[in-house]
Amino acid sequence: MTDFAAEVVDLTKTYEMGAERVHALRGVTVRFEKGGFWAITGPSGSGKSTMLQILGCLDRPTSGVCRIAGRDVSRLDDDELSDVRLHHIGFVFQSFNLVPQLTVEENIALPLYYQGVPDDESAARARHFAKIVGLEERLGHRPSQLSGGQQQRAAVARALATDPALVLADEPTGNLDTPTSHEIMRLFGELNERGKTVVVVTHEPDIAAWARRRLVMRDGVATEESR
DSSP, rough: OOEEEEEEEEEEEEETTEEEEEEEEEEEEEEEEEOOOEEEETTSSSSHHHHHHHHHTTTTTTEEEEEEEEEEETTOOOOHHHHHHHEEEEETTOOOOTTTTTTTHHHHHHHHHTTOOOHHHHHHOOOHHHHHHTTTTTTTOOGGGGGGHHHHHHHHHHHHHHHSEEEEETTTTTTTTTHHHHHHHHHHHHHTTTOOOOEOOOOHHHHHTTTSSEEEETTTTEEEEEE
């Protein structure tokens, strides 16, 4: 068994922009240990979001290797990548990405539907994770009836519904005020204490300070820092 929730080895990503080639990642090697709490930081265009998209199986590298739970996902087809995302990764986005027509309970249970989990078990798990994030009194509400912080809590609960080992968050506090941002980061810290590997992309130093490890991206190159 590998000791790493995810690892990338000599990872590169190049985008063709007309006649121009943009090197988003330049030979990055990083190993994210199980149970770690990481922040990926850096200026706009540094490669941090590209790194997270590859870790989340939302994009493929140009070259190099990306392993999730010991499995090389670098060259998997779309269906195989979807399966990895569904069973091993929980993703939290800046814009929440909740389905407006669904209730909090239904949004949390949505990935369980795609796993084929029976309805009664899905509902029970949705209630369980809603309680973990403090939304047990909002199960019947729709996203438009929630504050921004509550919507992000619902998004975190949805990411946890499939019990993934790896939780990835892309600027999860970008649309929130400072007190609410710290509430969300405190929640990520609690999830990490429960054994989840957490990787957060952020450009905000006070948000990155919640993590125990930091990966600083600049011009597609990564430097690892311990906290």
